[in-house]
Amino acid sequence: MFITQKLAGQTVAHVLAGQNLTEALNAVWRSNPDLESGQRGAIQDICYGTLRQLGLIEGVLKQLLRSPLHEPELKALLLIAVYQLQFTRAASHTIVDHAVKVAAQTGSGFGKGLVNGVLRSFLRGKDELVRRAQANEVGLYSHPAWWIKTMKSAYPTEWEAILIANNQHPPMTLRVNPAHTSVNDYLALLSAANIEASALDELAIILKRPVSVDFLPHFFAGWVSVQDWGAQVAAKLLDLHDGQTVLDACAAPGGKTCHILEAAQVTLTALDNDASRLQRVKDNLKRVNKTATLLQGDASTPDTWYDGKQFDRILADVPCSATGVARRHPDIKWLRRNDDLAKFARQQAKILDALWPLVAPNGKLLYATCSVFPIENAASAEAFALRHPDAKRLELPASALPNGQSIDGQLLPTAEHDGFYYALFSKS
Numbered sequence: 014m015f016i017t018q019k020l021a022g023q024t025v026a027h028v029l030a031g032q033n034l035t036e037a038l039n040a041v042w043r044s045n046p047d048l049e050s051g052q053r054g055a056i057q058d059i060c061y062g063t064l065r066q067l068g069l070i071e072g073v074l075k076q077l078l079r080s081p082l083h084e085p086e087l088k089a090l091l092l093i094a095v096y097q098l099q100f101t102r103a104a105s106h107t108i109v110d111h112a113v114k115v116a117a118q119t120g121s122g123f124g125k126g127l128v129n130g131v132l133r134s135f136l137r138g139k140d141e142l143v144r145r146a147q148a149n150e151v152g153l154y155s156h157p158a159w160w161i162k163t164m165k166s167a168y169p170t171e172w173e174a175i176l177i178a179n180n181q182h183p184p185m186t187l188r189v190n191p192a193h194t195s196v197n198d199y200l201a202l203l204s205a206a207n208i209e210a211s212a213l214d215e216l217a218i219i220l221k222r223p224v225s226v227d228f229l230p231h232f233f234a235g236w237v238s239v240q241d242w243g244a245q246v247a248a249k250l251l252d253l254h255d256g257q258t259v260l261d262a263c264a265a266p267g268g269k270t271c272h273i274l275e276a277a278q279v280t281l282t283a284l285d286n287d288a289s290r291l292q293r294v295k296d297n298l299k300r301v302n303k304t305a306t307l308l309q310g311d312a313s314t315p316d317t318w319y320d321g322k323q324f325d326r327i328l329a330d331v332p333c334s335a336t337g338v339a340r341r342h343p344d345i346k347w348l349r350r351n352d353d354l355a356k357f358a359r360q361q362a363k364i365l366d367a368l369w370p371l372v373a374p375n376g377k378l379l380y381a382t383c384s385v386f387p388i389e390n391a392a393s394a395e396a397f398a399l400r401h402p403d404a405k406r407l408e409l410p411a412s413a414l415p416n417g418q419s420i421d422g423q424l425l426p427t428a429e430h431d432g433f434y435y436a437l438f439s440k441s
């Protein structure tokens with residue numbers, strides 16, 4: 014446990030200093046190539062869990078420290094150890110002993126006694142410490158105060174369910190490729206492989222427990238893809254037909270690109286401004302045996318990549334706060350700032366305005382985000398419609414939506430899917 018605590022603590026310290034969790038973990042894997050898969054899994058679990066519960070754990074720690082702790086690695090070590098003591102089944106004496114050993118090797122080593130004292134005090138009074146931390150909403154819901162406040166005003170009835178869903182483990186959902194199999198046939202294959210799962214609709218299967226894709230039958234032959242149920246809505250809303258031309262304007266890593274190509278025989282251009290992420294589109298296309306024209310470019314400046322031929326369909330799955338997928342990336346809760354939202358909204362408006370002239374007459378543009386903040390969603394879509402009188406907002410067919418429901422295009426995170434927003438426009 015010593016090495017997992019040490020590396021998990023360092024990773025959480027990097028995230029609290031502003032680095033995103035995926036990058037911080039990738040750096041750990043690169044500099045520690047000898048870690049066994051069990052150790053990697055443990056580090057990952059501790060980091061994700063700590064960041065999911067950070068509001069509560071910080072609330073507990075504040076009560077145990079006489080003054081703020083200025084050594085980031087020591088603070089992160091205490092955070093992960095309190096997380097382990099409260100939320101995991103590992104033996105408490107091992108957690109404490111190993112954390113003390115890590116502290117002895119951290120910075121000047123002075124924190125050894127402090128870590129020992131704080132963790133033992135936590136064990137002595139944990140029920141009361143947790144109760145007091147939960148008296149505050151940041152501690153109770155483990156989200157920043159500004160986020161809780163915005164959710165309350167945007168969703169007076171649903172806000173609490175959204176915050177609770179954000180702290181759960183995300184579901185693992187598959188999309189079957191109908192060219193290879195059906196939901197029922199694939200469920201039978203999963204059952205034969207001892208993987209418990211059930212159908213969500215005619216394409217989506219939700220697994221009872223996440224598994225490595227290595228265990229999914231025919232995954233590498235493209236029979237299924239991993240894709241959240243809420244993300245599977247995009248290709249359905251696009252109303253795709255054979256022979257159409259489609260621009261997937263923010264395509265990487267290509268989940269929706271592959272779905273579009275599985276849904277109809279279309280000619281697709283996949284654009285993304287990030288070359289390394291475009292490589293992932295290429296890899297995904299190869300796995301599902303589909304082709305597309307890949308372009309690296311900025312969707313908000315088409316003059317640098319556009320050849321002048323309008324598209325029948327455009328998917329604008331724009332960069333956003335990703336607050337609808339916070340349970341998959343719990344670092345988002347602590348890295349986002351309230352004023353990031355207006356910046357995203359400006360960037361989204363720029364992309365939409367630049368793409369609209371590229372839609373052919375009678376063509377459609379689908380605006381999509383994985384955000385739950387109205388400023389990036391309903392407000393963005395309404396402002397776009399006002400700026401473009403030839404853009405007609407279309408109603409979303411219930412048949413395309415999870416359980417037939419959305420709040421004007423907004424999907425809120427539930428046990429079955431993440432948070433997404435969709436607005437569909439046709440050009441008159």
Ligand SMILES: C[S@@+](CC[C@H](N)C(=O)[O-])C[C@H]1O[C@@H](n2cnc3c(N)ncnc32)[C@H](O)[C@@H]1O
Pocket residue numbers: 244262263264265266267268269270284285286287290310311312313330331332333364
């Ligand atoms: C939400 S992700 C897209 C997810 C993707 N559609 C899928 O289903 O797999 C947004 C993508 O937009 C890309 N992006 C950000 N700004 C962009 C821009 N100005 N032009 C084009 N792509 C951009 C990012 O690199 C990122 O890959």
